[in-house]
Amino acid sequence: MPKETAARTPRNPVFYNRVRKTLILFFHLLVASFSLLLAFSLRYDLQIPTELWPSILEMLPVVLLLKLVVFRTMGMADGWWRYVSIPDLLQILKANVVASFGVVLYAVFIREMNNLPRSVIILDFLVCFMTMIGVRVLVRILREQRRQLTKSYRRKKKSVLVVGSGIVAQTIVREMRENPKMLKAVLGFIDRDQGRKGKVFNGIPVLGTLDDMAKICGKNDIDLIIVAESSVQPKELRNIVAFCKENKIESKILPAMGDIISGQVSLQHCREVRLEDLLGRPPIRLDVEEINNYLHGKRVLVTGAAGSIGSEICRQVAQFGPGNLVMFENAETPLFHLENELREKFPGLSLIPSLSDIRDQTRVSQVFKKHRPQVVFHAAAYKHVPMSEINPVQVVKNNVLGTRNIIDASFDIGAEHFVLISTDKAVNPTNIMGTTKRVAEMYAQSLPRNGSTKATTVRFGNVLGSHGSVIPIFREQILKGGPVTVTHPEITRFFMTIPEAVQLVLQAGCMGYGGEIFLLDMGEPVKIIRLAEEMIRLSGRRPYEDIEITFTGLRAGEKLFEELLIDGEGIKPTVHEKIRVLEATSSSCGLVKEETELLFEAIRRGDQVELIRLLKNMVPEFHTTQNLVHSESKPGEGTGKGINLSN
CATH class of the missing domain: 3.40.50.720 (NAD(P)-binding Rossmann-like Domain)
Incomplete structure (x- = not known):
């Protein structure tokens, strides 16, 4: 066989392991013999009395056999000396203690060797233990030193x-x-x-x-x-x-x-x-046991299951072993990919992909009655502010009508927990999206709190890396060589990572008694301009030199900074140091239902003017300086007109 081929031929692992264990056996024989003889020699100042040799020769085979059995039983023939560590040394100590105890039993109680000095047993233990440790550590040191002399280590x-x-x-x-x-x-x-x-x-x-x-x-x-x-x-x-x-x-x-x-x-x-490392906060501490108690073995349904937040909820819920997981989603391809991902990661989990739309009340009712979820996470929503300003009717239909359908279905089948995903844009909203999320919060808060369903809301800020968020946009602009566009030099936002947001959602889901709004301690708001600069630096380029940053002006419905509280909402701590609960303003269940019915009647008529007026009545803090163009009005009606809702 050519030398090169022989060098590449792998050794037989079974044969190699047998040889290694045989060598370790001989090593243990030598150490056990050496330690016993050296113990006698040290006891008698290196001159063992002649009359003791018969006892030593009689004792030696038994000691060898005893130690070999103990060492093999306690795994001394296993493991690699090159990786010897503190746990290995502790195991060697235990093995030698057991072996020495066996020697004492044999010498004192079985053979009644009363002339055997007790110090010999102690010396034998110490010599055997130190030799076994010393040789292993020496092997590791020599191996590491040899590596440093190899060709690969001679390189810089x-x-x-x-x-x-x-x-x-x-x-x-x-x-x-x-x-x-x-x-x-x-x-x-x-x-x-x-x-x-x-x-x-x-x-x-x-x-x-x-x-x-x-x-x-x-x-x-x-x-x-x-x-x-x-x-x-x-x-x-x-x-x-x-x-x-x-x-x-x-x-x-x-x-x-x-x-x-x-x-x-x-x-x-x-x-x-990554950017989230630079902008993040210390990890959230979760009460895993409490979350497990309300998710393990339960039937769970997640709306908007294939979205940024919804898909992460599905991933984290799956780790707690639910009875089944219904993925409620109207986007076919993302739902397909999510199902494949979860089936691969959690092969034993019962997954139910439901291609459904929250705006379809009949379909919602059918899915809920069939699967009867015990825990519902409602993450489906239209979220893009500029798009919502242009299409207010569809946003109200999805974010308000859809939310009402999901909440009503949850109460109808007696779900144990309902969690609404909301946003800081619902606080003193200046856009349609934030206003619709505030109406959804009001509907959840207005429901009876003495029933079997606990409806709670989780309100948080922007999520790093979610679909359509500023991070992917900046990343694409940087890849193209710029410029990176920021709406205003002073604009700020609260940020969190997707896993962080979902951890809050899971924790809050088991904390509420109904009607609460939970809020994450999101720290200080982040300037978007700083975020853009950090992303450019992380790409290995210099802001304003390699990549330009330009300002485009605030978009319709956008405000410079987001708020966390509405007037009348107080904030109280919870048992979780990173979660606060708002003393939310109460709303009449009958009044909210009546007002939402008027919204839906305006949707059915396609009356955008009336729709905006009703939203303003329901959410008095809704304030905007923008003119909302009737882009969804019927042909010839309202073209070029708008409603100025500024106060």
């Missing part, structure tokens, strides 16, 4: 600085040492804790704090900075990324521990820093 390695020095950071360091293909060498740690400066972990020093990063990188040729510290604040992370961009240093981050399967950390989980 990337010099790495790790932000953080905790367990996660130390695990990353160990993986770099053990993987010869990574070509990375950790220069040191930097930590937010000043008290750790100067300490050494796994042979790697803590060189300083985040304030020392520029000085450390200036003195050393750093190629890569890995953020392995979950407590790094978004502002600090932005500074790290900006510093890396400026100095042409690669930067990566480890996701939150909850995002890593089984809590294990690996360098494979390192990824580029």
Whole structure:
């Protein structure tokens, strides 16, 4: 066989494993023999009395057999010495304690060797234990040193600085040492804790704090900075990324521990820093047990199931093992893709794709009566503000009529929980979309609270990366080379990630008693101009130099900043530190139903003028300086006209 072919031929794993275990067996024989003889020798100052040799030779075979059985039973022949760790050392300690206890039983109680010094047993235990540990650690050290002399390690390695020095950071360091293909060498740690400066972990020093990063990188040729510290604040992370961009240093981050399967950390989980890392907040703490209690084994229905929020609700609900999951969606292709995704990830889950429209009352009633969901998440809605301004009739029909259909069906079949997904645009709305969401909130709040269905509302801000949101638009504009368009230099919005928003929805679903509006502690609002600048920097370009940012002016129905509270709504804490509950304004059930009936009558007539007037009556805080053009009026009616609703 040619040499090259032979080199590529894989070794027989079964044969190799047998050889390895045989060698370990002989090693244990040698160690057990050596430790017993050395124990006697040390006890008698390296001169064992002649009269003890018969007892030693009689005892030796039994001790060897006893230790070999114990070592094999307790897994000493398994595992790889090159990866020896603290748990392995503890197992070796346990095995030697058991073996030494067996030697004592044999020597004292079975053979009644009263002339055997007790110190010999202790010395035998110590020598055997230390030898087994020492050899394994030596093998690991020699193997790691040999790797550094191989051809791959003689090539230039990337010099790495790790932000953080905790367990996660130390695990990353160990993986770099053990993987010869990574070509990375950790220069040191930097930590937010000043008290750790100067300490050494796994042979790697803590060189300083985040304030020392520029000085450390200036003195050393750093190629890569890995953020392995979950407590790094978004502002600090932005500074790290900006510093890396400026100095042409690669930067990566480890996701939150909850995002890593089984809590294990690996360098494979390192990824580029994303916008949500720079704008995000500490992860939301979930009461998993409480969520599990109201979702596990239950029949769950999600409207708008294939949308940004709806699909994430489906993914997270599926993890809690519902009895079945009805995906209520009117977009065929997205529903098809979502079903395939969930069937692959959760093969044992009962999935029911329902191609349905929330505006079709008959279809809604049929689906609810057939599947009788116990938990309903209503995420279906028209959400784009400019589009809603042009098509108010369809938006009212979907966001108000559709919501009423879903809520009524939930109450009719006695669902346990109903959760309405709302928006901060429902607060003092200046557009049709926000106004319709406020009407939907009012309808949910007006329903009786003494029935079997608990109807609650979750109100939150913009979601990073949702369909049609500013993030995908900016990303596409950057890929085209710009310009990036922002409506106004002072415009701000509250932001959260999709998983963060859905976690709030799931938690709030089991907290309400009916009629509440739950609100996430969304922190400080973010300037859209800052968001655009960060996205340009993350793409490796410079704002205003490589990519221009232009201002286009506020669009119809758009306001500079969003609000969280309506006049009359107070805010109270809940048992969850990130969720607040609003002392919502109450509405008469009969009055709200009567007013919504008038809305639907205006929809049936196609009377947009009356529709807008009714919305204004229902939501007095609805205020806009825009003229709403009757784009949906009948031909020849209202063309070019508008209703000025400014106060």
